[in-house]
Amino acid sequence: MRRLNLDQLHTFSEVVDAGSFSAAAARLDLSQPAVSLQVRQLEQRLSVRLIERVGKRLKPTSAGLTLLDHARRIDAVVEDAMHALSSHASGDVGEVAIGTGATACIHLLPPILRAMRKRHPMLDIRVSTGNTDDVVAAVSENRLDIGLVTLPTAGRSLHVTPVLCDAFVAIAPARDAQWVQEITPHWLAAAPMVAFEPGSSTRLLIDEWFLQAGLRVRPVMALGSIEAIKEMVAAGLGYSIVPRLSVNAAHHRRGLRVCALTPALTRTLAIVVRQDKPLTPGLRKVMSALEALGDAA
Incomplete structure (x- = not known):
């Protein structure tokens, strides 16, 4: 399996948290089509449906909920890595x-x-x-x-x-x-x-x-x-x-x-x-x- 794209993973999390593609696009300062494309590409990469629309509401599928749990932990690890590397960039480490x-x-x-x-x-x-x-x-x-x-x-x-x-x-x-x-x-x-x-x-x-x-x-x-x-x-x-x-x-x-x-x-x-x-x-x-x-x- 190809490696996960961190940007796509973060966009998926924002869509679920915001409750819509348009709200996630506003948070990410992206266009709504760009947000929709990233989620669709992530689904294609994983060969599973991650989000389903019921009426006017979006909600994660069972696979989406599983990925969301991992995505939040991945986000935390990436944040820690960025913080650690910032010390190297400043010369403090x-x-x-x-x-x-x-x-x-x-x-x-x-x-x-x-x-x-x-x-x-x-x-x-x-x-x-x-x-x-x-x-x-x-x-x-x-x-x-x-x-x-x-x-x-x-x-x-x-x-x-x-x-x-x-x-x-x-x-x-x-x-x-x-x-x-x-x-x-x-x-x-x-x-x-x-x-x-x-x-x-x-x-x-x-x-x-x-x-x-x-x-x-x-x-x-x-x-x-x-x-x-x-x-x-x-x-x-x-x-x-x-x-x-x-x-x-x-x-x-x-x-x-x-x-x-x-x-x-x-x-x-x-x-x-x-x-x-x-x-x-x-x-x-x-x-x-x-x-x-x-x-x-």
Whole structure:
């Protein structure tokens, strides 16, 4: 049997409830012939008579009464489905997967995620961390919806939107009185360095800063966690160069001295998303929140 036509089914219910084809047509904003045609087509599809006319009155047949009971339940289910899908259309429901580095995850995303959860509690935002290459690969392969990464990055299938410029600073133990306010590559050359792990975008930028001054540094430690790096420096095991956003808050500066770099070193954080990625309302909301990072800086 061919599937039921929901419009025909709804029209049949309206005819029975209204008591006439003309009254149902007025309710549905259709012509009376159009209403009559839909009921006739439904009867032909089911091979049964659904409505009978006795004098001037219409009433459902036995088959019509059976169908009417089902039609009302079908109407209720369809209404529930439309209501559920309206939340997806507005972006209040859905799932968005973000990939980013550990520093941005710790120091940038929490207030954004907190605000998004408050405004859209049914929007499931999932976050994973990795280096720029890993995040970009996951976005390119559609395993992640969006990435927030350190430039430079490339990919012919990607749309890249710079959102935030962040300066680097040198950090040293607070008790080390020898440190000055502006730190040069040559000033740091002989000091023990606690660095980011090799291959990360941040480490590459820092190595290039030293190379521009004709220097190569050999770190005493290479760690993947910004918080571990700060703890090692605070314990007096060396200095490090970190993004300023990771030491902005007062409780992050405890035990650390923060100094500017000369010449300045900056990095740019950017949103990456596939050019052909369907932008669901939920994904658009997340992208707008990330794009606003530059305005808040």
